[in-house]
Amino acid sequence: KNEVEQSPQNLTAQEGEFITINCSYSVGISALHWLQQHPGGGIVSLFMLSSGKKKHGRLIATINIQEKHSSLHITASHPRDSAVYICAVDSGGGADGLTFGKGTHLIIQP
């Protein structure tokens, strides 16, 4: 079973700061997902990565397959970015979908 570790678990920053959230996993994967979960539970898929880097607006996600590591960056952070960010990996072989990290609780203060 793939072990997914995220850091930090909690992060409080000031509006405008550059945010980095890290994710490491133990076993090779077919894809890695970054998800955003707001209070109340709804999950939004931000990125799906199998290599390299993706950018969407102020969000950037990178993955290093050799090092089994991914990072999610938020530039010019804003209070509306406050949410739980979850890294989830798809190991590709099984029918159990994704293995989730415990999430990073991000609070952006005005």
Added chain:
Amino acid sequence: AAGVIQSPRHLIKEKRETATLKCYPIPRHDTVYWYQQGPGQDPQFLISFYEKMQSDKGSIPDRFSAQQFSDYHSELNMSSLELGDSALYFCASSGDRHYGYTFGSGTRLTVV
């Protein structure tokens, strides 16, 4: 665009009661996954279905059962509810995993 629809959004049940949660995948998605997320916990895989057949089973209690119907929607049936079953239950659907997953907003079950 249509998303994954779950109903109900919130549900309050008493101990030992039963509950049925529904998940409607987006069109042309043939695979549904159910997850349970306890308070402050990461989601745990319960069960998945592909083309109306159960394809994998995770940490789903024997008190729970699920199925996928001909229109690909899925129902999670939970009996003899316990306080520890209080959690967010969400489903995800996919057509081809290479294109990722779409998540429902979840059903928040509270057992009192």
